Structure formats: C-alpha cells, structure tokens
Amino acid sequence: MPSPIRVAITGAAGQIGYSLLFRIAAGDMLGSDQTISLRLLDIPASTSVLNGVLMELQDCAFPLLADVSITHDPVVAFDQVDLAILVGARPRSKGMERKDLLTANGEIFSTQGKILNQVAKRDAKILVVGNPANTNAYIAMKNAPDLPAENFSAMLRLDHNRALSQLAMKLGRPVAQIRKMVVWGNHSSTQLPDLYHAEINKNHVMQLIDDPAWIEGFFVPTVQQRGAKVIEARGLSSAASAANAAINHMRDWIFGTRQDDWVTMGVPSDGSYGIPEGVIYGFPVTCAGGKYSIVKELDIHPAYRDKLYSGYQELLEEQQVINHLLPQ
Numbered sequence: 275m276p277s278p279i280r281v282a283i284t285g286a287a288g289q290i291g292y293s294l295l296f297r298i299a300a301g302d303m304l305g306s307d308q309t310i311s312l313r314l315l316d317i318p319a320s321t322s323v324l325n326g327v328l329m330e331l332q333d334c335a336f337p338l339l340a341d342v343s344i345t346h347d348p349v350v351a352f353d354q355v356d357l358a359i360l361v362g363a364r365p366r367s368k369g370m371e372r373k374d375l376l377t378a379n380g381e382i383f384s385t386q387g388k389i390l391n392q393v394a395k396r397d398a399k400i401l402v403v404g405n406p407a408n409t410n411a412y413i414a415m416k417n418a419p420d421l422p423a424e425n426f427s428a429m430l431r432l433d434h435n436r437a438l439s440q441l442a443m444k445l446g447r448p449v450a451q452i453r454k455m456v457v458w459g460n461h462s463s464t465q466l467p468d469l470y471h472a473e474i475n476k477n478h479v480m481q482l483i484d485d486p487a488w489i490e491g492f493f494v495p496t497v498q499q500r501g502a503k504v505i506e507a508r509g510l511s512s513a514a515s516a517a518n519a520a521i522n523h524m525r526d527w528i529f530g531t532r533q534d535d536w537v538t539m540g541v542p543s544d545g546s547y548g549i550p551e552g553v554i555y556g557f558p559v560t561c562a563g564g565k566y567s568i569v570k571e572l573d574i575h576p577a578y579r580d581k582l583y584s585g586y587q588e589l590l591e592e593q594q595v596i597n598h599l600l601p602q
C-alpha cells in the first residue's frame with residue numbers, strides 16, 4: 275500500500291466535520307487502497323467535542339486510517355499536508371446571506387493561508403468550504419504567495435450536485451446519466467445553474483425539456499436558494515450533503531473527471547467567459563493528472579452573459595469588505 279496521505283480538516287468538531295471524517299477514513303475520497311493520516315483542527319472551545327470525535331474514529335477501527343491527531347494549532351495541523359479541507363468557520367443562520375459572514379470568518383482564512391504558505395507541501399490541494407467560500411478561498415490564496423494559486427479552490431460542488439438532482443427528477447432519469455452541468459460564479463444566491471450544455475446519454479437535455487418556465491421559474495431559483503431552504507427546514511445548514519460534495523470535489527480533482535463530462539469548481543479566474551482575473555469563480559472544469567482545466571469556449575446563453583458578470587461584481591464587492599485581509 276502507498277504511504278499515508280496527510281489530510282488536514284479544519285472545523286473538525288462541527289457538523290460537516292461529523293459527516294466528512296468518517297467517510298474519508300472509510301476510503302470514500304482516496305479509494306480503498308490508500309491509507310490516510312488525519313489532522314483535525316478546531317478551536318480550543320471545541321476540544322471536548324473533538325476528543326469525542328477522535329474516540330469515535332478510533333472505535334470504527336478503519337483499516338485505512340493510519341493515524342489521527344487533534345490540535346488547535348494550524349501549524350501542527352497543516353505541517354506537510356497533501357490535502358487541506360478548510361471547513362472551520364461560522365455558518366449562517368436563518369435570514370442571513372452567506373456574505374454576512376465575511377467579517378466573522380475572513381480573518382480565519384488569512385491566518386490559515388499564511389500558515390499553509392509556511393508549512394504545507396508545495397503541491398497541497400486546498401479546498402475552502404467555510405462561507406462565503408469563494409472569497410475565503412481568495413483570502414487564503416492571497417495570503418499564501420509561495421504556493422501556486424491553482425492549489426486553492428472553493429466549493430461549488432454542492433450547488434452542482436443540487437442542479438444535477440433537480441434535473442434528474444424533472445427528466446425522471448438517473449442522475450448518473452447526466453453530463454455537463456455547470457453552476458457559474460459565486461456560492462451565493464447570485465450563482466447561475468446552467469443546464470444549456472447538459473447532456474443525457476449524449477442528447478442535449480434542452481431537446482427533452484420543452485418547458486422554459488420550469489428552468490427560469492423553478493430550476494434556477496431552487497438551486498440558488500437550496501442552502502437557505504435547508505436552514506429553514508433543519509434549523510442548521512447543510513452538513514451531510516456538504517461533506518459529500520467536498521469528497522466529490524477532492525476525488526475528482528485528484529483522480530480526474532469522467533470521460534465527456536466536467537464538474538464545477540471555484541477556481542482562480544483566468545479571464546475565461548469575460549470574468550477578469552482576481553476572483554475565485556465557479557467554472558466548469560475537467561481534471562486529469564491532479565490538475566484542473568477550465569472548459570473553454572462554451573456558447574453562453576445570451577440572457578446569461580450579464581448574470582455571469584453579476585457574480586463577478588458581487589465577488590469584487592465582497593473583496594472590498596475584507597480588503598484589509600489581503601496583502602497590499
């Protein structure tokens with residue numbers, strides 16, 4: 275068996291952590307032949323809970339779990355990590371937008387970006403889940419100038435999965451048959467789930483959906499507002515589905531996307547689709563050999579062009595709020 279991969283998870287005592295750790299330790303992210311060394315980070319106030327999580331991980335006797343350690347020191351958690359999933363941050367509650375968390379959470383990502391810069395492996399893959407995920411990922415990336423920008427990503431996979439499921443339900447077909455979904459932009463209510471490129475068994479789904487009102491009146495707002503609806507229903511934000519999306523995101527980034535398919539990742543813009551550099555934005559990407567590439571030259575529905583740009587503008591507005599956390 276290959277030597278253990280070091281995986282750091284922040285916010286490990288939280289609710290996403292509780293869904294995420296056990297699946298990673300069971301092999302859902304890195305496969306059944308790969309041992310894992312887990313580094314769990316949380317704040318001192320969560321030590322008791324984190325101790326309980328540690329006991330439960332031990333009690334599972336996972337064959338792939340080479341070792342697990344807990345700490346509240348990011349220097350220890352991120353030391354020579356291969357993968358870091360940055361979950362630890364405050365979630366929003368009912369009535370809040372995700373960007374309302376900017377000032378509460380931004381600081382965490384500037385600190386952690388600096389420490390990743392010092393101690394993580396130079397090719398570490400870093401996924402930011404904590405909200406507002408795109409801007410937090412941007413803060414971490416800018417505070418880690420010695421790591422390649424392409425090592426940083428933000429999670430839009432939950433939105434992508436939500437869009438896939440809504441479409442599968444509409445078509446009455448299995449989700450596994452759908453290819454080429456994308457959710458553009460910010461992991462916020464300005465995100466744009468776009469099914470105009472989607473295929474099912476190599477047929478364009480638009481040939482099967484003769485219902486434009488469903489797309490704009492149901493599909494798009496349902497995906498955009500899903501996080502808020504879950505908070506309304508559960509009184510807590512999505513956790514198991516978020517953990518599942520984080521595993522999907524990392525697995526595809528590491529092992530590659532399916533043939534003739536792509537996934538949505540929040541990645542640094544390279545100017546594609548008129549989105550200037552300087553933001554982390556949801557794009558369709560293919561992954562191979564541990565690298566992602568933005569899918570180029572898709573024809574954007576004319577009514578969507580301005581909407582893609584609105585997501586960019588919102589990200590710039592978010593950056594204004596946390597400008598003091600970016601190295602000048």
Ligand SMILES: NC(=O)c1ccc[n+]([C@@H]2O[C@H](COP(=O)([O-])OP(=O)(O)OC[C@H]3O[C@@H](n4cnc5c(N)ncnc54)[C@H](O)[C@@H]3O)[C@@H](O)[C@H]2O)c1
Pocket residue numbers: 284285286287288289290291315316317320361362363364365366382402403404405406407429430431432433461511512513516
């Ligand atoms: N991108 C997405 O699709 C997506 C989906 C769901 C949730 N989220 C976000 O993920 C974050 C976590 O959600 P949750 O439901 O697990 O929240 P939670 O409150 O249950 O857990 C958060 C954990 O983070 C810890 N924490 C806080 N500051 C920390 C720090 N500086 N270092 C390490 N740990 C720290 C807390 O002690 C807590 O244990 C929230 O910001 C939430 O909005 C994002």
Ligand SMILES: O=C(O)C[C@H](O)C(=O)O
Pocket residue numbers: 365366372405432500501502504511512
């Ligand atoms: O909506 C939230 O605040 C949590 C999360 O980002 C989600 O999309 O479920």
